[in-house]
Amino acid sequence: MFTGIIETFGTVKSVIEEGTNLHFTIESSLSNELKIDQSVAHNGVCLTVVALTDTTHTVTAIQETLEKSNLQHLGEGKLVNLERCMQMNGRLDGHIVQGHVDQTAVCVKREELDGSWEYRFKYDGSKGNVTVEKGSACVNGISLTVVNSAEDEFSVFIIPYTFEHTNLQEVNVGDMVNLEFDIIGKYVARLLQK
Template sequence: MFTGIIETLGVVKNREKDGSNIHFTIESSLSNELKIDQSVAHNGVCLTVVALADNTHTVTAIEETLKKTNLGEWEVGSKVNIERCMQMNGRLDGHIVQGHVDQTAVCTKAESKDGSWEFTFKYDGAQGNVTVEKGSITINGTSLTVVDSKNDEFSVAIIPYTYEQTNFHQIQVGTTVNLEFDIIGKYVARLMNK
């Protein structure tokens, strides 16, 4: 379980294909604090730490994960949003995030707003996921509030801190991002479809 509050940015240092899997070695300021078998969110994807070295950790993405997320696009040098799992004795600063990406979206608009930014994303609405204005959405693991909501498109507003401390500063028109829709909204949508 995560909160969507990004702790640090990591950088992909190595990418190694292994059958249908890919092992990613990532350097970050948190890598030396991690443990083997620990669950860590990488761009919102819960992955298990399988190896540790000097200021790096390695995680493995299986074929199913690669199909549903943007991890297959990661190259050496890619910046990755990283969050360790939530501590139960702390505040929930973001929202409840499971680390299970529902689908990807593509950025269709990235606009500077004189001190902030507004990003618009389009996704496949046929998969049944929904957003609501002022509801929660997780983009690349970052907990955000929806500004404008449509059937297959939504926008978010980004403050300078979030822009600089996450990989939002690299998102541009055409960039694919990971989406995890709000868990409460997913349950409500499922119940309404029954």
């Protein structure tokens, strides 16, 4: 379980294809603190650490993960948002995040405002996922407050700290992001379908 509060970002050093899997080697300030078999969220996707060096860690994404996320588009030099799993004795600063991406969205608006940024994301509304204004959504692993919620899109506003310390700085109109919708909202939506 995660909180959506990004600890740091890493840089993709290599991507190796093996069958339908992709192995990502990431360089980050967290890598030397990780352990083999530890769960770490990468752009909001919970992946298991399978190899380590002093400055890098390697994770593997299988085909199902690649099909539901933007990881398939990561290349060398790209930034990846990183968060270690939540400690049970810590504060929940963001919201409850599972590290299971529901679907992707496309950035349809990025506007720099006077001291903040507005991003608007459009997703496939037929999958039954919903947002509510002032609710939470996870974008590339970042816990964000939803603004201007619609049936298949929503906006978020980003403060300078979040912009500078996450890979949203690289997200432009037309780029794909990972979405994990609020777990409570998903259960409510499922119950209403019955």
